[in-house]
Amino acid sequence: YEGGRHDQRLDKIKDKEFSKGERDTSCETNTNNGKLILVDHPLVQHKVSIIRDKNTSVKEFRELVQEIAGLMAYETTRTLALEPIDVETPITRTVGKTLQGKKLAVVPVLRAGLGMVEGILRLIPNAKVGHVGLYRDPETLEPVEYYCKLPNDIQERDIFILDPMLATGGSAVAAIDLVKRQGGKKISLVNLIAAPEGVRRVHASHPEIDIYVAALDEKLNDHGYIVPGLGDAGDRLFGTK
Numbered sequence: 001y002e003g004g005r006h007d008q009r010l011d012k013i014k015d016k017e018f019s020k021g022e023r024d025t026s027c028e029t030n031t032n033n034g035k036l037i038l039v040d041h042p043l044v045q046h047k048v049s050i051i052r053d054k055n056t057s058v059k060e061f062r063e064l065v066q067e068i069a070g071l072m073a074y075e076t077t078r079t080l081a082l083e084p085i086d087v088e089t090p091i092t093r094t095v096g097k098t099l100q101g102k103k104l105a106v107v108p109v110l111r112a113g114l115g116m117v118e119g120i121l122r123l124i125p126n127a128k129v130g131h132v133g134l135y136r137d138p139e140t141l142e143p144v145e146y147y148c149k150l151p152n153d154i155q156e157r158d159i160f161i162l163d164p165m166l167a168t169g170g171s172a173v174a175a176i177d178l179v180k181r182q183g184g185k186k187i188s189l190v191n192l193i194a195a196p197e198g199v200r201r202v203h204a205s206h207p208e209i210d211i212y213v214a215a216l217d218e219k220l221n222d223h224g225y226i227v228p229g230l231g232d233a234g235d236r237l238f239g240t241k
């Protein structure tokens with residue numbers, strides 16, 4: 001991306017600050033200050049370009065989605081709380097740091113969100129995995145809920161809702177609603193590609209949510225697809241079409 005093109009798109013998201021992989025920690029306690037955070041590491045951008053390519057095979061697409069999700073985890077987990085831990089090295093005793101408390105839950109939105117889970121679990125193998133099942137009604141483009149199973153200690157966990165595409169935002173808002181209804185409190189959304197419309201809709205309904213994206217695209221087309229996007233992420237992950 002050229003910076004200029006990004007800036008134009010970002011101008012459209014007038015009420016939100018866009019943060020390029022950086023967080024304003026002074027705002028962490030402000031519950032109405034959810035951010036859009038672009039994870040624009042060169043490796044991420046490189047891999048996103050490959051998954052956009054319509055000639056990329058299902059196998060490669062799948063592998064790259066996992067890799068991008070894993071690389072994004074570096075940023076999404078940046079503010080996790082740490083606590084001291086005693087460690088005995090071969091040389092001496094010391095105090096290291098360990099993740100505090102109940103840690104994480106990742107919640108893929110079925111089905112395309114599944115494509116991101118393994119990439120994150122490779123880095124955070126003890127994270128619990130919940131599932132939210134939503135599909136988009138092809139006529140209304142509104143989400144319909146058909147499944148929800150979350151860890152029973154969800155209220156104590158940092159929750160990352162996973163969906164490769166943030167399009168209209170309807171599914172994301174419905175997924176966040178569902179997770180909140182089940183007690184989830186510390187929720188972030190992780191998408192590979194977002195449309196400005198989706199970002200606005202999520203922040204209109206859930207202003208405190210941080211949204212992590214690898215790319216912010218131009219717009220939605222008349223069929224609710226992100227432009228330029230990558231097509232239907234579920235179809236490309238699972239080879240259905």
Ligand code: URA
Pocket residue numbers: 112165167224225226227229230231232233234
């Ligand atoms: N879902 C997708 O998989 N792709 C889009 O472009 C929009 C929604």
